[in-house]
Amino acid sequence: IKLLGFLAWLCFSTLGATLGAKVLVVPVDGSHWLSMKLLVKELIVRGHDVVLLEPETTALGKGLVGCRNEIYPVSYTKEELGNVLKQLQENVFIKLPKITDAYVNVQRLIDYTSIHVKGCENLLYNQEVMGRLRLEGFDVVLTDPFLPCGSILAETLSVPVVYFLRGLPCGLDEIGTQCPSPPSYVPRFYSGHSDTMTFPQRDISYKDLVRRGAIWLLRYDFAFLFPKPMMPNMVLIGGINCAKPSPLSAHLEEFVDGSGDDGFIVFTLGSMVDKMPADMTIAFLDAFKKIPQRVVWRHTGILPEDVPENVKIMKWLPQNDLLAHPKAKLFLTHGGSHGIYEGICHGVPMVMMPLFGDQPDNVDYMVARGVAVVIDVFDVTTEKVLEAINKVVNDTSYKEKMVNLMSVHQDHAVKPLDLAVFWTEFVVRHQGADHLRPAAHNLNWIQYHSLDTLCLLAAIVMTIAFLGLKCCCFCGRKCCVRVAKKKKVL
């Protein structure tokens, strides 16, 4: 045993050393993969044996050198998946009556989750793939619990799981970590979407499943989101995507550098949005004609012929590199969390036009911090765009507050990426993180709120009060009887 202790000593005094652990990565497609990819890359660099598990319809593993790919066949086509995704993006620019909007969105989310449920079934019932995965003997599963397949797989393989996420709808992340979250000052994440719970019966079991997460790597940061209670197994890695900027291409560098003291604006609505309505495009272009700044705009829809000279249209733009440029004056964005972190990292104030998902929430936070102004996507006019841009550019408080946010956001004892790697390896070293699991997981609702204790106390107090009252009554009656007797005697 002494030797055991000594070995443990040796082992843990060389922390951070390569362990060569077996890591199973179960990713979620789309923007969710953007920052998880960074962690996966770093795990590979540090010598871990990483297996990326994905359906044949995606190609997330492409370009990931040193990573093994395990691809499973699914019963839907790439086109079907594409259609479902396209549906989610459609109509973000069109204002529908609230009820129609809710109905349409729920229907689309059902379509989206259904196709993934199908894919997960295809995986779990594929005995060949599952057999291979079982034989691997993984040390840890790294997954985004936004879709439950990774959690189910970890449970099936009995491997500790590390979650990597921005948040879960319906407070599932708070339930999963047993984190208190007083609604009086903790804004409800996705609260506008609580009606999108399409499978309440499945949700209940997912609740129990998601509680088993050993470590929750949260893309959360108090420079962006508001301070709130945390649980010991919640690790904040917000800003993990703020990579060191690469140099711009020569023609882009020439364009933005030529903007002089007025600087330039970075304009993108994210990869999920394809086509902006023509009249909205014109409203923006008309506004851009009237400002001294240059504009780099990621735009993939139809364009009028008279695009002004100070606007450069691109099918894709290096967002992080552009924001890092010293002449970047303003970030015109839809308010996705990745873009927001990049804006904060480089201290660029924002004009925001939220479209869907967590974007309206994100935008609210940034407006509350005084670093952004919002444009309503259903009410875009040249005047409104102009007003928003001029406000943020001319009122220096936006820039100053953004620089303050940047300074606290950048000030880490450990960089988010290193922290994410550390905790993933921690779970490998200790086969989980049981010492961080609160006893609250073992309590039901009544026990958690101490209602059983309170009821017992109330019962005791009431019994004593009742007995006391009875005693008083009894004594009182005795006295009365005696007085009456005395009176009689007299």
Next chain:
Amino acid sequence: IKLLGFLAWLCFSTLGATLGAKVLVVPVDGSHWLSMKLLVKELIVRGHDVVLLEPETTALGKGLVGCRNEIYPVSYTKEELGNVLKQLQENVFIKLPKITDAYVNVQRLIDYTSIHVKGCENLLYNQEVMGRLRLEGFDVVLTDPFLPCGSILAETLSVPVVYFLRGLPCGLDEIGTQCPSPPSYVPRFYSGHSDTMTFPQRDISYKDLVRRGAIWLLRYDFAFLFPKPMMPNMVLIGGINCAKPSPLSAHLEEFVDGSGDDGFIVFTLGSMVDKMPADMTIAFLDAFKKIPQRVVWRHTGILPEDVPENVKIMKWLPQNDLLAHPKAKLFLTHGGSHGIYEGICHGVPMVMMPLFGDQPDNVDYMVARGVAVVIDVFDVTTEKVLEAINKVVNDTSYKEKMVNLMSVHQDHAVKPLDLAVFWTEFVVRHQGADHLRPAAHNLNWIQYHSLDTLCLLAAIVMTIAFLGLKCCCFCGRKCCVRVAKKKKVL
């Protein structure tokens, strides 16, 4: 502004560099100083200008090279302070009836706090010293909020404050950080002592004062204490005192190394306890005669003549160095938090005899983890001591569980000392840590629990229900009348 941003960039990309900040340290005497001293030393090493403020009756600054001392005169003598401290230590070995015990303890705590209140007044009304402190222009105050003088001083000087502590009585630390703490699974710290609140009227203002702490450096660690909700400005630095062991003196090394495979026991009841009753000393010695282990015992009281050969009595012993020795088999301790962390750091299971303060709580935690056995200080017999020692030595589960605790406790992304330095410097860099302050501080009790919202909702529901009922009644009556009329007509 661009320049400002760029400078901020430059500044925060050289994190951890020496800042040369002005740090005012307001320490608390006794064991509280043991670990804070480590942080103060490290701040000096990193080039900060540290001023240690203390009353003339203590000499904490002695031996701290590179630190300026600001000593203020007080209206009590060193002897008076000594007496008050001695009183606190007295009678820990004598069992008094509960009520007498509580009364005596409250009286002693009043004496203890009174003398410190006097000292604090002596400081705050000393215009010369206060004038000098004001002129210094400190960047940060580092203090232990166990006594409120440091907090009051920080408030007076309008300097952000970093707290360094193990915990505060009456849940003051939870109030100060606005940290939720469900009583159903978070054990109440010091709960046995909630009757020691001697100055409730002062406490109320202290509550508000203590909330202003920018960062709370907590000697808390989930290998030792149970996982519970945390707030973003609570930084866990438990185990900060686990220094690298120094080599033992030649004669001590010879003694413990000669213990062979049986190993040796480290026995100390801490620096607060001076004299053990003679019969208790004999009970321990008789037990030690019957075990194969050697014992190194810190003992300052009266000794019988026949101390067995396997026992080495010392007036002071290098606890951390001894526990780090590979032949250390068992730690016989009173359960002070410093000793516990050292035991965990070196993976040595314990036999514990709690005396006062937080020790009974600490011991409960260790027993619950299966790494310690407890002895009742009021019921010490040779048999009980023997039984406890043999249980921990022979049942290998104690050692195994302790090695597990050790492995998670040692596995830090950042070492506790570096973390404490980082956050102290963070407060200097950002003039506080406002972005970590939850909005809960601005809410009253009713708002925090959303009772106002709930009341409004209840009122609306009840109004609707009432109106609905009235409508039904009205319609019902109309119908009845009609039916009655019809009947009449018929």
